[in-house]
Amino acid sequence: MNIILFGPPGAGKGTQADNLIKNFNLYKVSTGDLLREEVKKNSVLGKKIKTIIDKGEFVPDDIINNFIDKILSNKIFYNRLVFDGYPRNLLQAEYLKNLISKHNQKISCVLYLNVNKEILLKRILGRQTCNNCGVIFNEYFNPSTSENHSCDPVYLKKRPDDNEETVIDRYDTYLNKTLPILNFYKKLKLLYEINGDAEINQIYKEIQGIIASLET
Numbered sequence: 001m002n003i004i005l006f007g008p009p010g011a012g013k014g015t016q017a018d019n020l021i022k023n024f025n026l027y028k029v030s031t032g033d034l035l036r037e038e039v040k041k042n043s044v045l046g047k048k049i050k051t052i053i054d055k056g057e058f059v060p061d062d063i064i065n066n067f068i069d070k071i072l073s074n075k076i077f078y079n080r081l082v083f084d085g086y087p088r089n090l091l092q093a094e095y096l097k098n099l100i101s102k103h104n105q106k107i108s109c110v111l112y113l114n115v116n117k118e119i120l121l122k123r124i125l126g127r128q129t130c131n132n133c134g135v136i137f138n139e140y141f142n143p144s145t146s147e148n149h150s151c152d153p154v155y156l157k158k159r160p161d162d163n164e165e166t167v168i169d170r171y172d173t174y175l176n177k178t179l180p181i182l183n184f185y186k187k188l189k190l191l192y193e194i195n196g197d198a199e200i201n202q203i204y205k206e207i208q209g210i211i212a213s214l215e216t
């Protein structure tokens with residue numbers, strides 16, 4: 001079973017990917033992790049990637065696609081992948097389709113965590129981390145109170161890059177880039193839309209239901 005997870009930043013893809021990996025014995029393909037690992041190796045490719053990232057540019061498709069090719073040709077991962085953050089554009093989606101058939105595998109489903117924009121903004125903008133104990137709160141959904149948190153409220157901090165403008169910008173970029181991909185998978189009848197506004201456990205239940213329906 002190969003699964004593609006889709007959703008805007010802040011939709012909780014990481015959590016759901018972890019659930020899938022644990023319960024179905026799968027491996028996560030995160031292009032971000034792959035790139036970081038290569039940089040750490042300090043290889044020729046790693047150095048090239050580092051230069052690109054340091055400049056704030058996107059790593060070209062051919063480098064990313066090569067990583068994916070390598071993973072798909074590894075027998076250990078045969079039909080056992082969860083893609084998180086890939087494909088990121090239509091070209092990558094088309095490339096992945098070809099790679100998957102080249103390696104005699106298939107995409108079982110594409111799970112799209114669709115989150116209401118307002119909820120998404122609140123999830124991201126409301127996030128507060130306590131610098132004293134490390135616990136994460138959300139001022140809208142899970143605020144720090146005297147009952148659930150004993151530290152002084154001065155320790156509650158927001159991430160500096162989580163300002164409204166940046167978040168909206170990230171969301172719009174995401175929408176523009178991913179809509180064509182979603183349509184691509186819809187045509188292939190692989191797309192399953194999930195209500196990403198629901199609770200984490202509820203979302204996972206829905207995912208389990210979809211997977212169960214695939215296996216019968």
Ligand SMILES: [Zn+2]
Binds near residue numbers: 151
């Ligand atoms: Zn605290």
